[in-house]
Amino acid sequence: MNYKLPKSERLHAEKEIKELFNEGSSFFLYPFKVQFFVKKGVVDGTPKVLFSVSKKKIKKAVNRNFIKRRMKEAYRLNKQLISSLEINGLTLGLIFVGSVKMGFHEVETKIIQILKRLVKELNSNIPDHE
RNA sequence: AGUGCAAGUCGUCUUGCCGCUGUGUUCAGGUUCAUUGCCUGGAUAAAGAGGAAAGUCCGGGCAACAUAGAGCGCCAUACUUCCUAACAGGAAGGGGGCUAACUGGGAACGGUUAGCUUACAGAAAGUGCCACAGAAAAUAUACCGUCUUUUUUCCGAUAAGUAUCGGUUUCAAGAUAAGGGUGAAAAGGUGGGGUAAGAGCCCACCGCUCCGACAGUGAUGCCGGAGGCAUGGUAAACCUUAUGGGUUGAAAGAUCAAAUAGGUUCCGCAUUGGAUUAAGUUCCAAGAAGGGUUGCUCGCUCUUACGCGGAAUGGGUAGAUCGAUAGAUCCUGAUUGCGAAGUCAGGGCUAGAUAAAUGGCAGGAAUUCUUUUUGGUUUUAACAGAAGGAAACAGAACCCGGCUUAUAGACUUGCACUUUUU
RNA sequence: GCACUCGUAGUUCAACUGGAUAGAAUAUCGGAUUUCGGCUCCGAGGGUUGAGGGUUCGAAUCCUUCCGAGUGCA
Numbered sequence: 001m002n003y004k005l006p007k008s009e010r011l012h013a014e015k016e017i018k019e020l021f022n023e024g025s026s027f028f029l030y031p032f033k034v035q036f037f038v039k040k041g042v043v044d045g046t047p048k049v050l051f052s053v054s055k056k057k058i059k060k061a062v063n064r065n066f067i068k069r070r071m072k073e074a075y076r077l078n079k080q081l082i083s084s085l086e087i088n089g090l091t092l093g094l095i096f097v098g099s100v101k102m103g104f105h106e107v108e109t110k111i112i113q114i115l116k117r118l119v120k121e122l123n124s125n126i127p128d129h130e
Numbered sequence: 131a132g133u134g135c136a137a138g139u140c141g142u143c144u145u146g147c148c149g150c151u152g153u154g155u156u157c158a159g160g161u162u163c164a165u166u167g168c169c170u171g172g173a174u175a176a177a178g179a180g181g182a183a184a185g186u187c188c189g190g191g192c193a194a195c196a197u198a199g200a201g202c203g204c205c206a207u208a209c210u211u212c213c214u215a216a217c218a219g220g221a222a223g224g225g226g227g228c229u230a231a232c233u234g235g236g237a238a239c240g241g242u243u244a245g246c247u248u249a250c251a252g253a254a255a256g257u258g259c260c261a262c263a264g265a266a267a268a269u270a271u272a273c274c275g276u277c278u279u280u281u282u283u284c285c286g287a288u289a290a291g292u293a294u295c296g297g298u299u300u301c302a303a304g305a306u307a308a309g310g311g312u313g314a315a316a317a318g319g320u321g322g323g324g325u326a327a328g329a330g331c332c333c334a335c336c337g338c339u340c341c342g343a344c345a346g347u348g349a350u351g352c353c354g355g356a357g358g359c360a361u362g363g364u365a366a367a368c369c370u371u372a373u374g375g376g377u378u379g380a381a382a383g384a385u386c387a388a389a390u391a392g393g394u395u396c397c398g399c400a401u402u403g404g405a406u407u408a409a410g411u412u413c414c415a416a417g418a419a420g421g422g423u424u425g426c427u428c429g430c431u432c433u434u435a436c437g438c439g440g441a442a443u444g445g446g447u448a449g450a451u452c453g454a455u456a457g458a459u460c461c462u463g464a465u466u467g468c469g470a471a472g473u474c475a476g477g478g479c480u481a482g483a484u485a486a487a488u489g490g491c492a493g494g495a496a497u498u499c500u501u502u503u504u505g506g507u508u509u510u511a512a513c514a515g516a517a518g519g520a521a522a523c524a525g526a527a528c529c530c531g532g533c534u535u536a537u538a539g540a541c542u543u544g545c546a547c548u549u550u551u552u
Numbered sequence: 553g554c555a556c557u558c559g560u561a562g563u564u565c566a567a568c569u570g571g572a573u574a575g576a577a578u579a580u581c582g583g584a585u586u587u588c589g590g591c592u593c594c595g596a597g598g599g600u601u602g603a604g605g606g607u608u609c610g611a612a613u614c615c616u617u618c619c620g621a622g623u624g625c626a
Contacts (some may be wrong), residue, residue: 003148012485015448050485061184061525065489073490076149104490 005076011050011091020050020091027121029114031098036118039089048092049084057099069094070104074111081115088109092118 012018024037051071053064071094082090094114 005149007150010485013449014485017485052485062523065525069489073149077490 002080003076005072005079009046009048010088011048011093016048016091016094017050020093023091024091027117028097029117031096031102032110032114033093033095033097034114034118035095036122037091037092038122039091047079047092049092049094051075051094051096053074053096057097058101066101070107071096071111073100073104074108078108078112078115081112082119084119088114090122 009022018036019039020035024035026033026035028034051068053067055064058064058067075094094111
């Protein structure tokens with residue numbers, strides 16, 4: 001099983017991020033906001049993901065890093081949940097909007113829920129558009 | 131041994147599994163005529179946040195810009211000397227203030243020592259402000275008051291009476307600044323002489339100002355002389371003086387360079403008046419207008435359309451690379467200096483990210499604190515064992531030197547206090 | 553990264569160029585009015601002027617160090 005998260009699976013280009021936030025859809029699953037977008041016409045390409053923590057809610061840089069690292073680890077260890085999807089060009093944004101520090105196990109259960117729900121939404125919605 | 135204060139140093143260690151970042155080695159594939167080059171992917175090795183990385187309060191390096199120059203403005207700093215690349219930083223010293231102890235004097239007011247503290251140029255260049263209270267808040271003398279002389283009223287005494295003397299009252303002129311309950315602050319202070327009453331008017335002491343000599347690199351100190359004393363406070367009010375500052379910040383800037391779109395740069399003509407010519411053909415003269423620019427002025431600089439003719443060829447966005455990590459560096463020793471620090475010698479040091487790495491999970495160890503429980507003890511405390519919990523402030527973003535602020539705990543040194551023993 | 557602004561009763565705002573018990577509206581509480589409530593009238597409480605330090609006789613105001621909130625440039 002592939003537990004890696006190299007740079008090609010992370011979202012870092014400004015253009016794609018703008019696309020994600022302007023044209024993508026989103027849902028809330030407290031304490032996370034999930035933003036996702038499927039770019040059409042892309043033949044190959046793994047899902048790309050972005051992690052973010054609100055600066056207004058979490059003031060100190062140390063605590064923001066703390067949460068981001070746990071989010072990254074939780075995604076890295078559970079990303080096989082969305083590998084079953086046969087969709088190319090998926091971009092994903094995970095934004096933490098809570099105001100309290102969380103431990104790893106709480107974050108992990110939430111991330112698993114999010115990924116399961118994401119699979120459901122994509123399987124039901126995408127055929128309707130096409 | 132404990133507690134407190136000050137200064138300084140450190141600010142957890144470790145095993146397994148899974149990851150991230152750049153670097154080295156190596157393997158595979160692609161590209162190429164070819165390669166030790168370039169691109170993609172894999173394996174592996176060692177390395178990978180701080181004392182403040184923070185706040186962004188100062189200073190410097192570095193970079194670009196004639197919109198960089200000159201003057202004014204503006205901003206900053208402000209006892210002295212030194213350190214430094216530089217500073218609003220640091221070191222040493224001086225002055226002032228406060229506190230304590232001792233001490234001189236009748237008083238005003240001093241002296242010595244120790245500790246703490248100090249944004250500490252100029253109020254005698256000018257302007258402003260100083261509420262309430264108070265006669266007056268800066269020109270000191272308008273007012274109350276004190277004193278002298280003259281006039282008026284009344285009373286008393288003397289005298290036969292006009293009158294004289296003493297007291298009182300009123301007006302005017304003059305002298306004076308001692309006193310006037312206030313206030314944060316009142317025009318040198320204390321004591322004496324002096325005078326009609328008074329006053330630095332005069333004298334002694336104290337304070338102040340100025341001048342000179344000596345000591346010191348200097349701030350300043352000390353000694354002597356002079357002045358009779360003028361000059362209230364506020365410059366973290368405007369201001370004056372001296373010194374410094376060009377502006378903008380790495381998202382600065384440099385290089386390479388897709389896709390899309392057609393451009394971009396340079397030169398000439400193209401303004402007005404006069405003469406001339408077939409002709410805007412040629413010659414002469416004039417110099418304008420509109421922008422840009424850091425607060426203003428000068429200066430500097432750009433354009434004068436559209437268009438026509440000629441010549442040259444790349445400019446530049448996304449993105450990538452450099453800038454960008456070995457330096458005013460750290461440690462040790464010697465040496466100079468009171469010290470900050472300098473010099474010399476030896477040794478050490480690969481974090482380099484960019485939607486932003488340096489981690490996650492599970493376990494172990496050390497130290498400290500704490501909860502429960504067992505032993506022990508008459509009980510509590512201390513002590514020993516077991517189990518559980520907690521362990522700071524905080525995350526590089528071009529790089530350095532400082533400052534400020536946050537910080538559980540451990541260690542070292544010095545000082546003070548308490549207890550025990552000798 | 554750089555530059556700058558603002559913090560005053562529970563809330564919204566005042567307070568002149570430093571000068572005295574920091575003021576107004578609204579909200580709260582109490583009373584009056586009403587059968588009861590609202591409206592209305594009267595009265596009261598509520599502020600260490602974000603925190604600390606300094607200058608000054610005197611600080612919301614001036615200077616400085618922190619804390620918090622916000623704005624602009626690229």
